[in-house]
Amino acid sequence: MASISMTVNGKTVGGEVEDRTLLVEFIRENLRLTGTHVGCDTSQCGACVVHVDGKAVKSCTTLAAQANGSEVTTIEGLANGDLHPMQQAFKDNHGLQCGFCTPGMIMAATDMVNRLGKDLDEKTIRTELEGNICRCTGYHNIVKSIQDGASKM
Amino acid sequence: MYETNYHRASSVEDAISKMGSADDAKFVSGGQTLIPTMKQRLAAPSDLIDLRHVDSMKGITIDGNQITIGAATTHAEVNASKELRAICPAICDLAGHIGDPHVRHMGTIGGSIANNDPAADYPAAMMALNAQIATNKRTIDTDDFFTGMFETALDEDEIVTAVTFPAPAKAAYSKFPNPASRYAMAGVFVAKLKNGMARVGVTGAGADGVFRHEDMEEALKGDWSSSSIADCKVDADDLLSDLHADNNYRANLVKVMAKRAVEASS
Ligand SMILES: Cc1cc2nc3c(=O)[nH]c(=O)nc-3n(C[C@H](O)[C@H](O)[C@H](O)COP(=O)(O)OP(=O)(O)OC[C@H]3O[C@@H](n4cnc5c(N)ncnc54)[C@H](O)[C@@H]3O)c2cc1C
Ligand code: FES
Ligand code: FES
Numbered sequence: 001m002a003s004i005s006m007t008v009n010g011k012t013v014g015g016e017v018e019d020r021t022l023l024v025e026f027i028r029e030n031l032r033l034t035g036t037h038v039g040c041d042t043s044q045c046g047a048c049v050v051h052v053d054g055k056a057v058k059s060c061t062t063l064a065a066q067a068n069g070s071e072v073t074t075i076e077g078l079a080n081g082d083l084h085p086m087q088q089a090f091k092d093n094h095g096l097q098c099g100f101c102t103p104g105m106i107m108a109a110t111d112m113v114n115r116l117g118k119d120l121d122e123k124t125i126r127t128e129l130e131g132n133i134c135r136c137t138g139y140h141n142i143v144k145s146i147q148d149g150a151s152k153m
Numbered sequence: 154m155y156e157t158n159y160h161r162a163s164s165v166e167d168a169i170s171k172m173g174s175a176d177d178a179k180f181v182s183g184g185q186t187l188i189p190t191m192k193q194r195l196a197a198p199s200d201l202i203d204l205r206h207v208d209s210m211k212g213i214t215i216d217g218n219q220i221t222i223g224a225a226t227t228h229a230e231v232n233a234s235k236e237l238r239a240i241c242p243a244i245c246d247l248a249g250h251i252g253d254p255h256v257r258h259m260g261t262i263g264g265s266i267a268n269n270d271p272a273a274d275y276p277a278a279m280m281a282l283n284a285q286i287a288t289n290k291r292t293i294d295t296d297d298f299f300t301g302m303f304e305t306a307l308d309e310d311e312i313v314t315a316v317t318f319p320a321p322a323k324a325a326y327s328k329f330p331n332p333a334s335r336y337a338m339a340g341v342f343v344a345k346l347k348n349g350m351a352r353v354g355v356t357g358a359g360a361d362g363v364f365r366h367e368d369m370e371e372a373l374k375g376d377w378s379s380s381s382i383a384d385c386k387v388d389a390d391d392l393l394s395d396l397h398a399d400n401n402y403r404a405n406l407v408k409v410m411a412k413r414a415v416e417a418s419s
Binding site: 002018019020022041042043044046049055056057058060061062063065066068108111112115128130131132 | 154155156157158159161181184185188189191192193201203205229252253254255256258259334335
């Protein structure tokens with residue numbers, strides 16, 4: 001068993017977990033933060049994206065023990081009373097249908113802005129979404145949402 | 154995933170000693186290959202020794218013409234390094250096209266070359282740039298390092314600590330990505346070295362993994378232009394056939410990627 005401690009959405013959390021526990025399992029099952037989703041078992045879909053020490057990573061492809069001592073932000077950590085501008089933009093631009101991919105999309109989108117700035121063109125957004133799969137929307141409104149949300153961040 | 158025991162190494166020596174006291178351990182760097190493999194139960198190491206926190210294995214140093222990239226440096230860091238881009242933009246561009254942004258935040262150059270996936274990108278660059286692979290025990294020439302599909306010259310308890318290569322006069326990487334996985338169906342890294350040699354590393358296509366194409370190297374040495382390799386033959390017998398592309402298709406792709414890389418080189 002691994003004894004782990006990390007900061008999740010600003011709160012210090014910890015516990016004893018099996019060493020093989022994935023970060024996403026720790027987040028969903030131990031912390032009950034079920035906004036982070038699991039959409040595949042091949043590390044390809046991006047539904048599980050969270051930020052670890054300020055960088056977007058796939059929490060299904062990281063052990064909880066690897067994130068020991070880190071700062072983690074999940075989709076639940078973005079809103080601050082009001083929706084985060086990126087969340088609001090997905091709402092305004094019809095950027096989701098079933099919503100399953102949306103937490104990962106939004107965490108990928110905020111990471112994109114952190115790295116590349118607020119002025120994102122369509123081509124950049126589409127390339128940067130390489131690791132996030134949506135089965136519903138056809139991406140068009142996701143791209144619009146990210147462009148809108150980025151400009152308001 | 155089967156049960157395992159996680160250990161975080163603080164130094165190369167610490168990692169080696171932890172490896173020695175475990176039953177059937179594996180090193181883990183970014184985990185972007187090993188963890189998916191463990192989730193599929195295709196690997197079941199008794200222990201995992203995490204190298205991501207070994208400071209001496211991180212970062213990029215440039216000393217005159219010599220470039221050294223620590224093995225625990227992520228693809229995102231290689232892609233973003235301005236100093237490296239100034240003297241070898243081709244390797245930054247290669248790193249920026251591995252997988253997706255999330256994979257690039259975790260995956261490392263050391264993990265990629267130690268894994269030697271036949272479709273991975275970095276091995277082609279190491280071959281073309283004539284890199285030296287430094288380990289905790291020795292320095293290995295790139296030509297002796299990659300020994301076959303998923304096979305390298307590394308011992309079980311040997312850690313890649315860094316790779317070193319001279320800045321090329323010109324280089325570029327051109328990859329035809331598999332539309333689903335983004336791994337290379339054929340990827341060619343061409344480098345015109347400052348000593349006058351030309352080297353060509355091919356990934357994604359070889360039945361034994363990454364290889365050099367010596368005919369193209371010879372042609373490019375005399376004349377660095379895409380027309381000089383127009384008549385070079387790529388032998389389809391040595392290439393992979395799978396549901397994505399047969400060996401003849403790949404042979405053609407290798408040639409096309411090589412020409413594009415030469416044209417794009419800077
Ligand atoms: C969705 C997805 C898409 C991808 N697309 C691409 C792509 O387009 N091109 C590409 O090239 N790769 C791709 N990859 C693989 C990615 O680049 C991995 O990061 C890389 O292959 C392995 O690096 P790692 O640091 O994650 O290694 P790990 O997964 O941690 O380790 C891989 C292997 O190397 C060993 N190892 C790790 N570090 C060392 C070391 N320093 N010394 C000795 N042995 C070591 C481990 O024991 C293990 O056997 C993709 C991965 C995913 C999940
Ligand atoms: S659940 Fe993590 S990539 Fe699909
Ligand atoms: S909205 Fe349904 S998967 Fe994207």
